[in-house]
Amino acid sequence: MHDTWNPWHGCRRVSEGCDNCFMMFQDASRGVDGELIRRVGDDGFRYPLAVDRTGAYKVRAGEMLRVCMTSDFFLRQADPWREEAWDIIRARPDVKFFLLTKRPHRVARCLPSDWGDGWDNVMLSVSIENQRRTDQRLPVLLDLPFTHKGAMAAPLIGPIELGRYLSDGQIEQLIVGGENYGGARPLDVDWVRSLRAQCEQADVSMTFIETGSTLIKDGRTYRMGSKRNQSVQAHRSGLSYTAQDRRPWRLRAPLGWEIPAVELHVPQFDGDCLNCGSRPICNGLYRGRCT
16 A cells, blocks of 8 residues: 555554454465564655656655554564664655554653654554453543644454543544454444544544444444455544544754645545545555556
C-alpha cells in the first residue's frame, strides 16, 4: 500500500487486542513465523526517501504514511533500527507520519535527542481495544510530548468510556473498527454509538472504518462478509464524526520553508471510495486505483 511504511516486520503479542492479529494470521497462512522480527531491505526501509525518474519524491508532500502496520514502532527488538527511522522522518517534514503503538510506556526513552515538544509532522496513536487498555495507555499518551495524538479502538472488543481522556483537547482523532481474522470477536454497534456520542461531546474526530466480520446490532448478529462490505456498512451507519480542525499539521519543505497549501497532496476519491468507511483518513486513489 502506498500509504504504509513498514521499516521492520514481525511483532510480539502484548494484550487482548493482539489475540487475532491480522499480521500473525497472514504470516501463518504463508508458513512464516510472525514473531520473527526483522528489518526490511534498504528499498523498503528508505521508502519515504524514494524518488521517481524526475528526482521527485514518490511520497508527495502532504501525504500520510502509516508506520509499522505489521509491527510496532516502539518494539524493544527494533531498538537498533529506530534511530535510522527517525532520521528518515526528520528528513521529510513535509509528510505526515502516523505511529501506532501498544507500548506507550517505551516511547519516552525512544525519542530522538532533538525531539523537544514534538515534531509537527508526527502523530502518536495508541491502541485501546477495551476499557482496561484504555485506562492503561491513554494516561501515558497524555503525558508524552507529541504535537498530534490519537487513539485506535480497532479491534474494538468491548465498551469504552473515554470522555475524561478527551476533555483537555489533546486527543484529536479516534479510529474505530471491528475484527476480521482468526476467530474474530463480534463488534456491538452500541459500543460504537457510545464512542460517537463521547467524541461529538468533546469535538474529537471519530472514523468508523469497518464493522468487522461479525456485527451485533439491536440484539441481532450479522455476518458481514468481505472487508469491502464491512467498510461500506460502516460508512452507511453515519457513526463517523468530523470535528473542527483545531490542530492543523504544520508541514515544511526539507529545507525548512513553509509549503503553500496548493502544493500539498489533496486526496482524490472516485467510485467505490465514496462509500468507504476509511475515506476520512485515506490518502486517496493511487495511480487511479484504491490500494
